[in-house]
Amino acid sequence: MKILKNITVFTLVMLLSVSTVLEARDKNVSNFSSTSNYVDSVGTFDGNKIYADVANNGLFLDYHVSGDSALEWPKGTGAHSIFQSALWMGATVNGSIRTIVGDYTQDMGPGPWGGDPLAAVHRIYKVEKSMLASPLDFADFQEWPVDFGAPWVDVDGDGTYSPLPAGPDHPEFVGDQVLWFVSNDGDPAYKLNFGTSPLNVEIQTTMFGFDRPDVFGDMVFLKQLVINKGSDDLVDTYMGLWSDPDLGYAGDDLVGCDVDLGMGYVWNDGDDSTYSTLDIGTPAAGYDFFQGPMVPCEDGDSEEVCPAEGAKMFGTRHPGMKNLKMSSFAFYINGDATYTDPSDENEGYFYLQGLRKDGSAYPNDIAGDLYDQKFCFYGDPTQTHGK
Ligand SMILES: [Ca+2]
Ligand SMILES: [Ca+2]
Ligand SMILES: [Ca+2]
Numbered sequence: 296m297k298i299l300k301n302i303t304v305f306t307l308v309m310l311l312s313v314s315t316v317l318e319a320r321d322k323n324v325s326n327f328s329s330t331s332n333y334v335d336s337v338g339t340f341d342g343n344k345i346y347a348d349v350a351n352n353g354l355f356l357d358y359h360v361s362g363d364s365a366l367e368w369p370k371g372t373g374a375h376s377i378f379q380s381a382l383w384m385g386a387t388v389n390g391s392i393r394t395i396v397g398d399y400t401q402d403m404g405p406g407p408w409g410g411d412p413l414a415a416v417h418r419i420y421k422v423e424k425s426m427l428a429s430p431l432d433f434a435d436f437q438e439w440p441v442d443f444g445a446p447w448v449d450v451d452g453d454g455t456y457s458p459l460p461a462g463p464d465h466p467e468f469v470g471d472q473v474l475w476f477v478s479n480d481g482d483p484a485y486k487l488n489f490g491t492s493p494l495n496v497e498i499q500t501t502m503f504g505f506d507r508p509d510v511f512g513d514m515v516f517l518k519q520l521v522i523n524k525g526s527d528d529l530v531d532t533y534m535g536l537w538s539d540p541d542l543g544y545a546g547d548d549l550v551g552c553d554v555d556l557g558m559g560y561v562w563n564d565g566d567d568s569t570y571s572t573l574d575i576g577t578p579a580a581g582y583d584f585f586q587g588p589m590v591p592c593e594d595g596d597s598e599e600v601c602p603a604e605g606a607k608m609f610g611t612r613h614p615g616m617k618n619l620k621m622s623s624f625a626f627y628i629n630g631d632a633t634y635t636d637p638s639d640e641n642e643g644y645f646y647l648q649g650l651r652k653d654g655s656a657y658p659n660d661i662a663g664d665l666y667d668q669k670f671c672f673y674g675d676p677t678q679t680h681g682k
Contacts, residue, residue, distance in 0.1 A: 623649025
C-alpha cells in the first residue's frame with residue numbers, strides 16, 4: 296500500500312488522448328458556454344520558439360484562451376502541435392477514489408489551498424532574465440509571489456524578498472523566461488469534471504524555457520510541486536501527464552512511447568497538410584520526464600534505479616529515495632467505441648494505472664507482450680509494433 300502523506304507522489308503515467316479537430320471543436324463550444332468563468336487568469340509562455348497559452352487553474356496548455364490549440368510551434372508560423380494538456384491525479388481516500396482530471400474541463404481552481412481563487416495576487420506571474428536591466432518596470436518582478444512558493448534568490452539571506460533595484464533579491468531564473476502560478480482542488484465548486492470530493496492538494500507550477508538556437512529553443516519545461524494540504528492520507532496515488540496532441544492536422548496523428556527514455560510522443564502518418572507548408576523538416580512532439588516523482592527505494596533496485604546519493608528533487612538529494620520514470624503509457628480516442636474518454640473517476644483511475652477504462656489490460660496488439668501490457672505502442676515507429 297502506498298500512502299501520500301505530504302509532498303511525494305508515486306506512479307507516473309503518460310496518457311494521450313487522440314481526437315479529431317471536429318471533436319475537439321465541439322468540446323470547445325460546449326466548454327466555453329458552460330464554464331466560461333472558471334479560468335480567472337491566463338498567461339503565455341513565449342520565451343523561445345514555443346508559444347503556449349496557460350491558465351492558472353492548472354490547465355498548463357489551455358485551448359480556452361484562444362479557442363484553438365494551446366501550443367504553437369514554431370512560434371509565429373500558425374502551426375500548432377498540442378491542443379490541450381494538464382496533470383491528472385488519482386488516489387483512494389478513506390476507501391473512495393478521488394481524482395483531479397484536467398482535460399477540456401478542470402477539477403481545480405486558482406490559488407493556494409484555502410485561498411481566494413479570484414484574488415489578483417493568484418494570477419500567473421511571468422518574468423524574464425532581461426528584466427534584470429530594468430526591474431522596476433515589471434510588476435511581476437517586484438511582486439514575485441515568494442510567500443506562496445515562487446522560486447527566488449535571497450541574495451542578502453534575510454528571508455525577505457527585497458527585489459532589485461531597491462534591494463538585492465530577484466526571482467530565480469531557472470530559465471530565460473519563467474512563469475509561476477498555484478492551483479488547488481480544495482473547493483468543490485471547482486471540481487467541474489468528475490466532481491469527486493477534493494483530494495485537498497495544492498499544486499505549484501513553474502513553467503520555463505531557454506531562448507537558444509539549439510534544441511533547447513524547442514522545449515518548454517514544467518516543474519510541479521504537489522502538496523497534500525488536507526488531513527487525509529492519499530492512498531495508492533497515481534499521477535499522469537495527460538495530453539491531446541494535434542500535430543498540425545489532427546486526423547493523421549499517431550502516438551507512441553519509448554520505455555527506456557520514459558517518453559511519449561506524437562508524429563504524423565505521412566506528410567501533414569499543415570506542417571508540410573513549412574520548411575522545418577519532419578515535425579514531432581514529445582513529453583519526457585527529467586525528474587520524476589520521488590518514492591522510497593525498494594529491495595532489489597539497481598544502482599541505476601536507486602543511486603547511492605538518492606533521488607533529486609528541487610535541487611536537493613534524498614538518500615534512500617528514487618525518481619520514477621514513466622511507468623505506463625495509456626491512450627484513448629474521442630468517440631471510439633472501446634478506447635474512449637473516461638466518464639467517471641473509476642475509469643479515470645484505471646487509465647492512470649495504464650489500464651483500459653474498464654480495468655482490463657490493453658491487448659497485445661496495442662501494448663505488446665512486454666512490460667505487463669502497461670505501455671501502448673512502445674515499438675519502433677518505423678516498423679510494425681513491437682518489432
Ligand atoms: Ca488530438
Ligand atoms: Ca532578502
Ligand atoms: Ca497531424
